[in-house]
Amino acid sequence: MTEGPLTLAEKIWSAHRVMTLESGAEVIAIDRLLLHERTGGVALKSLEEAGRTVMHPSRVFATMDHIVDTFPGRTDKTLMPTGTAFIVSTRESAKRHGITLFDIDDPRQGIVHVVSPEQGIILPGAILVCPDSHTCTQGAFGGLAWGIGSSEAEHVLATMTLRMNRPPDMRVTIDGVLGEGVTAKDLALHLIAALGSNGAKGHIIEFAGSAVRALDMEARMTLCNMATEMACAGAVIAPDDKTFDWLEGRPYAPKGEVREQAIAAWRALYSDEGVVFATEHRFDAAEVRPMVTWGNSPQHAAPLGAPVPADALSKADQQRAVEYMAVTPGEPVAGLPIDAAFIGSCTNSRISDLRRAAAILKGRKVAEGVKAICVPGSTQVKAAAEAEGLHEVFLEAGFEWREAGCSMCFFAGGESFAPEARVISSTNRNFESRQGPNTRTHLASPETVAASAIAGRIALVSEIAA
Numbered sequence: 227m228t229e230g231p232l233t234l235a236e237k238i239w240s241a242h243r244v245m246t247l248e249s250g251a252e253v254i255a256i257d258r259l260l261l262h263e264r265t266g267g268v269a270l271k272s273l274e275e276a277g278r279t280v281m282h283p284s285r286v287f288a289t290m291d292h293i294v295d296t297f298p299g300r301t302d303k304t305l306m307p308t309g310t311a312f313i314v315s316t317r318e319s320a321k322r323h324g325i326t327l328f329d330i331d332d333p334r335q336g337i338v339h340v341v342s343p344e345q346g347i348i349l350p351g352a353i354l355v356c357p358d359s360h361t362c363t364q365g366a367f368g369g370l371a372w373g374i375g376s377s378e379a380e381h382v383l384a385t386m387t388l389r390m391n392r393p394p395d396m397r398v399t400i401d402g403v404l405g406e407g408v409t410a411k412d413l414a415l416h417l418i419a420a421l422g423s424n425g426a427k428g429h430i431i432e433f434a435g436s437a438v439r440a441l442d443m444e445a446r447m448t449l450c451n452m453a454t455e456m457a458c459a460g461a462v463i464a465p466d467d468k469t470f471d472w473l474e475g476r477p478y479a480p481k482g483e484v485r486e487q488a489i490a491a492w493r494a495l496y497s498d499e500g501v502v503f504a505t506e507h508r509f510d511a512a513e514v515r516p517m518v519t520w521g522n523s524p525q526h527a528a529p530l531g532a533p534v535p536a537d538a539l540s541k542a543d544q545q546r547a548v549e550y551m552a553v554t555p556g557e558p559v560a561g562l563p564i565d566a567a568f569i570g571s572c573t574n575s576r577i578s579d580l581r582r583a584a585a586i587l588k589g590r591k592v593a594e595g596v597k598a599i600c601v602p603g604s605t606q607v608k609a610a611a612e613a614e615g616l617h618e619v620f621l622e623a624g625f626e627w628r629e630a631g632c633s634m635c636f637f638a639g640g641e642s643f644a645p646e647a648r649v650i651s652s653t654n655r656n657f658e659s660r661q662g663p664n665t666r667t668h669l670a671s672p673e674t675v676a677a678s679a680i681a682g683r684i685a686l687v688s689e690i691a692a
């Protein structure tokens with residue numbers, strides 16, 4: 227390993243360095259590759275067409291999440307035209323190459339970034355890649371994880387290496403205490419609003435500080451997930467006892483004596499005192515409020531109740547968003563009537579998210595005319611929620627209760643919300659037509675989504691009647 231003080235990311239990177247090329251690029255070893263039926267299927271097909279084989283099938287995992295329907299009783303058939311072909315071809319390739327597949331009917335199935343931590347596939351100090359932009363979610367466990375393209379995934383399948391320049395390091399330190407009812411999602415939107423959607427361009431962000439240490443593992447995943455929306459190359463949080471405890475007993479995580487040895491090594495995974503980051507930012511958790519987006523980029527976020535920027539119509543990038551979203555500069559989006567509410571996605575669909583939403587929905591009803599849907603992030607999350615009776619809370623309130631998957635986080639030609647529907651959503655992207663043709667997505671925490679579904683308009687938890 228290199229001498230002198232090192233960042234956490236540098237420590238992990240140098241432990242994986244195979245060689246440095248003349249160009250300065252490096253060849254690094256990859257520990258784990260994850261695939262899903264949308265981009266993973268493409269990588270496998272292309273590998274086969276090139277006549278290559280999978281180097282380490284036991285380090286490659288595939289799941290069905292992006293294209294599969296989430297209706298109860300689903301099959302290989304999907305509303306996405308050509309969708310079945312992706313599902314079938316991923317399944318057949320996985321079988322041919324001996325890759326572990328979390329298929330539609332597998333109790334381990336779910337959204338790739340929810341399933342991997344659940345199974346203990348991502349580990350502190352590891353490097354994991356996946357042809358999906360929200361892979362940095364998994365950096366919450368103190369490993370390096372980032373999204374790659376399908377052709378890079380093919381390269382990893384064949385060689386378990388990647389050729390890359392080491393990304394520069396950025397540290398985002400958040401000290402202080404988050405206020406009552408303020409969540410990791412609000413914190414993430416606060417940071418994106420402040421730093422911008424290119425604010426971390428090409429950097430590996432290390433989230434540090436007392437407010438980050440205080441987050442539980444699922445909240446850390448939400449934070450790292452949203453880092454993608456600042457164009458980062460990865461996001462990482464130094465592992466601690468919470469990380470080790472969360473991983474205990476997970477199928478692919480080390481056990482017994484090996485676990486003890488692993489923990490001893492994982493305890494060295496932190497940025498050394500005095501190390502210099504390419505960029506540093508500091509935030510105070512006490513300043514974060516419940517947030518909601520008003521435009522078509524996650525950076526178009528403001529505290530719930532704050533107005534859409536009064537000068538938005540004079541700014542080229544905001545003008546289109548204001549028109550598309552049908553919002554009024556100078557006025558808040560809070561209070562706007564909604565057509566739909568969505569709880570799901572790799573950002574906010576884990577058991578703690580569902581528990582917090584259910585606590586708000588209990589004994590209440592979704593406002594008339596609002597289509598409300600809850601899609602657990604994985605089949606395991608769904609089962610855990612059902613064991614606690616949370617599904618009954620959602621159903622009694624008037625939410626649909628679905629099978630696990632990406633669902634309407636990402637309209638790929640399958641199921642969608644109605645054209646121009648205004649949707650309050652626990653997802654990570656509010657791009658144009660993201661949840662169906664011309665849909666208007668407002669990003670928020672699961673709590674705000676639940677409260678808004680009850681109110682029938684964008685609302686704070688504190689605004690709904692007791």
Ligand SMILES: CC(C)[C@H](C(=O)O)[C@@H](O)C(=O)O
Nearest residue numbers: 264265292357358359360636
């Ligand atoms: C389809 C997939 C490649 C895409 C991504 O990379 O992120 C999707 O997951 C998304 O969230 O937009």
Ligand code: SF4
Nearest residue numbers: 360571572632635636
């Ligand atoms: S849940 Fe949404 S953001 Fe996450 S991987 Fe699926 S489509 Fe992408």
